[in-house]
Amino acid sequence: SQKIEQNSEALNIQEGKTATLTCNYTNYSPAYLQWYRQDPGRGPVFLLLIRENEKEKRKERLKVTFDTTLKQSLFHITASQPADSATYLCALDTTGGYNKLIFGAGTRLAVHP
Amino acid sequence: NAGVMQNPRHLVRRRGQEARLRCSPMKGHSHVYWYRQLPEEGLKFMVYLQKENIIDESGMPKERFSAEFPKEGPSILRIQQVVRGDSAAYFCASSPGERSGANVLTFGAGSRLTVL
Secondary structure, three states: OOEEEEOOOOEEEEOOOOEEEEEEEEOOOOOEEEEEEEOOOOOOEEEEEEEOOOOEEEEOOEEEEEEOOOOEEEEEEOOOOHHHOEEEEEEEEOOOOOOOEEEOOOEEEEEEO | OOOOEEEOOEEEEOOOOOEEEEEEOOOOOOEEEEEEEOOOOOEEEEEEEEOOEEEEOOOOOOOOEEEEOOOOOOEEEEEOOOOHHHOEEEEEEEEOOHHHOOOOOEEOOOEEEEEO
């Protein structure tokens, strides 16, 4: 069966450390993988997109890797800040830009001062 | 730029009533998507629309749910004869046309439906 899995438990880290979130999927062949941030009571906000032929993408303190052999994406936030506390969602686009995204349930990140 | 506007933000309905959720896409965006999020679950795709056309409604329940995106006005997600299981957050998202090369969704703040 097709699955997309993110760490269900909350990730607690100390301010200044690097947060690493994992997204694993099975039985999908995504053309793109996207990461979104969602705050309580708000809609998701786009962070990064990585294509199937890309290994790594960076944006300021954010880094995403995409391993289509392992069927895994890692999302890193370096020099984390309490303001980074939120739920982070990974989403697969198997339609090549059609935007019918398949979302994971998200991982809640808490950055403590 | 006001972004994607959804209303109402909160809606309470009794079983059997109708719920209408509205979405105005971001300026310049012609593609609208509706997603549903149940507590502790990921967002689930419901329907993808362009102006006056339903492109993909494979995520929509076959009964009681309908969506439209008329030539003028917002997109509407309509749920008839609501049941308790319809209680969820409904998110609308928009994107530019396919030829723009952008594959990113801009989401609204969501409409939270509670069915009593």
